[in-house]
Amino acid sequence: MKICVLVKEVPDAAVEKRIDPSTGRMDRSGERNLNPYDTHAIEAAMQLREGGAIEVDEIVAVTMGPSSATRALQKAVSLGADRSIHLTDDGLAGSDVAATGYALAKAMAKESPDLVLLGQQSDDGACYTIGAVVADHLKMPSLTQVIKMEVTGPAAHALTCERQAEYGYDTVELQLPAVISVGDAINEPRYPSLKAIMGAKKKPLETVAAGDVGIDLSLVGGDGSRVLCGDFRDPPARAAGQIIEDEDTDETVSQIVAWLDERKLI
Amino acid sequence: MADVLTYVLHYEGALNKNSLGAVSEGAARAAEIGGECHAVVVGGEDLTDALCQTLGDYGATKVFRAEGPEGLAQPVVDVMAKVIDDHGQSYALFGGGLLGFEIGAGLAARKQAGVTMEVTAVKAQDGKLVAERPILGDSRISVSHYRGDLGIIIGRINAFEIKAGQGRSAEIVDVDVQYSPWSTQATMVKRGEQRGADVDIEGADILVAGGRGLGKAEGFELAEALAKAFGGNSAVAATRAVVDAGWYPYAAQIGQTGKTVSPKLYLAAGISGAIQHKVGMQSSEHIVAINKDANAPIFEFSDLGIVGDLNKIIPKLTAAIKAKKGS
Numbered sequence: 001m002k003i004c005v006l007v008k009e010v011p012d013a014a015v016e017k018r019i020d021p022s023t024g025r026m027d028r029s030g031e032r033n034l035n036p037y038d039t040h041a042i043e044a045a046m047q048l049r050e051g052g053a054i055e056v057d058e059i060v061a062v063t064m065g066p067s068s069a070t071r072a073l074q075k076a077v078s079l080g081a082d083r084s085i086h087l088t089d090d091g092l093a094g095s096d097v098a099a100t101g102y103a104l105a106k107a108m109a110k111e112s113p114d115l116v117l118l119g120q121q122s123d124d125g126a127c128y129t130i131g132a133v134v135a136d137h138l139k140m141p142s143l144t145q146v147i148k149m150e151v152t153g154p155a156a157h158a159l160t161c162e163r164q165a166e167y168g169y170d171t172v173e174l175q176l177p178a179v180i181s182v183g184d185a186i187n188e189p190r191y192p193s194l195k196a197i198m199g200a201k202k203k204p205l206e207t208v209a210a211g212d213v214g215i216d217l218s219l220v221g222g223d224g225s226r227v228l229c230g231d232f233r234d235p236p237a238r239a240a241g242q243i244i245e246d247e248d249t250d251e252t253v254s255q256i257v258a259w260l261d262e263r264k265l266i
Numbered sequence: 267m268a269d270v271l272t273y274v275l276h277y278e279g280a281l282n283k284n285s286l287g288a289v290s291e292g293a294a295r296a297a298e299i300g301g302e303c304h305a306v307v308v309g310g311e312d313l314t315d316a317l318c319q320t321l322g323d324y325g326a327t328k329v330f331r332a333e334g335p336e337g338l339a340q341p342v343v344d345v346m347a348k349v350i351d352d353h354g355q356s357y358a359l360f361g362g363g364l365l366g367f368e369i370g371a372g373l374a375a376r377k378q379a380g381v382t383m384e385v386t387a388v389k390a391q392d393g394k395l396v397a398e399r400p401i402l403g404d405s406r407i408s409v410s411h412y413r414g415d416l417g418i419i420i421g422r423i424n425a426f427e428i429k430a431g432q433g434r435s436a437e438i439v440d441v442d443v444q445y446s447p448w449s450t451q452a453t454m455v456k457r458g459e460q461r462g463a464d465v466d467i468e469g470a471d472i473l474v475a476g477g478r479g480l481g482k483a484e485g486f487e488l489a490e491a492l493a494k495a496f497g498g499n500s501a502v503a504a505t506r507a508v509v510d511a512g513w514y515p516y517a518a519q520i521g522q523t524g525k526t527v528s529p530k531l532y533l534a535a536g537i538s539g540a541i542q543h544k545v546g547m548q549s550s551e552h553i554v555a556i557n558k559d560a561n562a563p564i565f566e567f568s569d570l571g572i573v574g575d576l577n578k579i580i581p582k583l584t585a586a587i588k589a590k591k592g593s
Contacts, residue, residue, distance in 0.1 A: 101374075142372075167457075252572060260587075266587055
C-alpha cells in the first residue's frame with residue numbers, strides 16, 4: 001500500500017505562544033517548523049508499516065507552501081517518509097481551506113494513494129477540515145479525530161477506527177482507499193535519529209507547480225477562494241488574571257487560600 | 267433566495283443541543299435577509315414526524331428528511347448537496363461538533379463554496395450573512411465574507427443560543443438520495459460507546475479538573491483529594507487528552523466533545539487550555555489554573571494563575587483547605 005501524509009509548515013510552537021509585552025499581542029515572527037500535529041500522522045503511517053498487518057510499500061509526505069516549506073518535508077522524511085512532494089506555485093498563495101484541499105487532492109491524485117493521513121489540525125490556522133475537503137475531491141471515505149486505527153476486513157482492505165464524538169466513542173470501518181485525520185492521542189511520535197536527520201536531504205523531493213498536476217488556477221489563490229477574511233479586530237478585553245510564580249510553596253498556598261476565601265469559595 | 271439550511275444531529279431519539287442552536291440562529295439570521303430556515307435530518311425510523319416537527323418550535327419552516335446511516339458525515343454531504351441543488355439555499359449552518367466540521371468541509375468541496383469554522387457570531391450585512399471567527403488562539407477576530415452562491419458556516423460549540431417557543435409548524439419533506447459510492451464505504455460499527463464510570467459533573471459548584479500535566483492516571487488521586495477537601499458539591503473533571511488516554515471516565519470530560527459546565531469555581535490542574543477545552547468551561551464564575559508552563563494558554567483566561575509544579579502545590583493546598591474548613 002502507498003500512504004500519503006499531508007504535512008504543513010507552521011510557526012514554531014515555542015515562538016508562537018509568546019506574547020509581545022510591548023503590544024500585548026502574540027509574536028508570530030521567527031522560526032518555522034513542521035506542524036506538531038502532523039508528526040502523529042507520520043507516526044501512524046510508520047506504525048502501520050511496522051505493524052505487519054499490511055504491506056506498506058511507500059510513505060510519501062506531501063505539502064503545499066512557499067519554498068521554505070521544504071524544511072517541513074525534510075522533517076517528515078527524517079521521521080520516516082520515503083520521499084516527498086512539494087506543491088508550490090505563486091497562484092496558490094492566499095488559498096482558503098476549500099481551495100487548499102482541492103489543490104492538495106490534485107497533487108495526490110497522480111499518486112493514487114491507498115491511504116491519506118493527516119494531523120487533526122494545523123497549529124496556526126486550526127481549521128480541522130482539510131481532510132474532509134480532500135476526501136470529497138478524491139472520492140474517498142473519510143473520518144477525522146481518529147485515536148485508534150486497526151487494519152481489518154478481507155484482504156486487509158479496511159481500517160477500523162475509533163474516535164470520540166459528542167455522545168461517546170464511535171467505531172467506524174472505512175474501506176480503502178480512505179482519508180483519515182488522526183487525533184494527537186493516537187500515538188507518541190518518535191524522535192528522529194541523527195542519521196535520519198542527516199539522511200533526509202538525500203531522499204527524493206519532487207517539486208510540482210499547479211499546472212503540473214492539473215490544478216485549475218481560477219479555483220485557487222486569493223481570487224479563486226470563496227471566503228474573504230477581513231475586518232480584523234481585537235476581541236472584547238478580558239480583565240487580566242492575577243499570576244503567582246511559585247517559589248515558596250507554603251506562601252503560594254496561603255495566597256491561593258486567601259484568594260478563594262475572599263470569594264467565599266471555601 | 268436567502269434561505270439557510272442547517273443540519274440537525276440526533277442520537278437515540280434526542281436532537282443535539284448545538285444543532286437546535288443552529289436552527290434558532292439560522293431562523294433569526296434568515297429572517298434578517300428575507301429568507302427561512304430549513305433543516306436536514308438523516309437517519310432511520312427514530313426520525314418520526316413528531317420529532318421532526320419539533321424543529322418548527324426552534325424556527326425551522328421545512329425539514330428535509332432522508333433515510334441513511336447515522337453519525338457519519340459523508341452521507342449527509344450527499345443529502346445537503348441535493349437539497350441545495352433542488353431548493354437553492356444560500357447558506358449552510360452547523361452548530362459545531364465533529365460532524366458539523368466534517369459535513370461543512372465536505373459540502374464546501376462538493377459545491378465549491380467558502381467555509382468558515384469555529385464561528386462565534388453570524389451577522390446580516392447588506393442582505394448577506396457574514397461570519398465572525400476568533401483566530402490566533404482567540405487573540406483576534408476575523409470576519410468572513412462569502413463569494414458565490416453558497417456560504418458555509420460552522421459554529422463553535424455553544425455559540426448559538428437555543429430559542430424554543432417559536433411556534434412554527436415545520437413541513438416535512440422526504441428526500442430520496444442516491445448516495446455517492448464513497449459515502450457508503452464507511453460504516454458505523456459501534457456508536458456512542460461510554461467509557462469509564464458514569465459520573466455527574468454538571469451539577470457541581472466546585473470542579474477540580476485534571477489534564478495531561480497530572481502525568482499519569484494515578485495523578486487524578488491528587489485532584490480527587492483536593493475536590494474532597496472542598497467538600498460539599500464538588501467533583502472531578504478531565505480533559506479530552508486524558509480521557510482518550512483512559513486515565514478518567516468520558517462522562518467527566520469537559521469541552522467540545524464532552525460537557526459544558528459553569529461552576530462557581532473551576533480549578534484546572536495541569537491543563538494547557540486548548541480552545542476545545544475552553545469552550546466547555548469558559549463561563550465558570552471563577553477560574554483558577556495551576557500549570558508549570560508559564561506560556562500555557564489557560565493563563566490567558568484564568569482569574570488566578572499559579573505557575574508551578576502541581577505535585578508540590580496541590581497536596582499542600584489540599585491540606586490547607588482541610589485545615590481552613592476545620593477551623
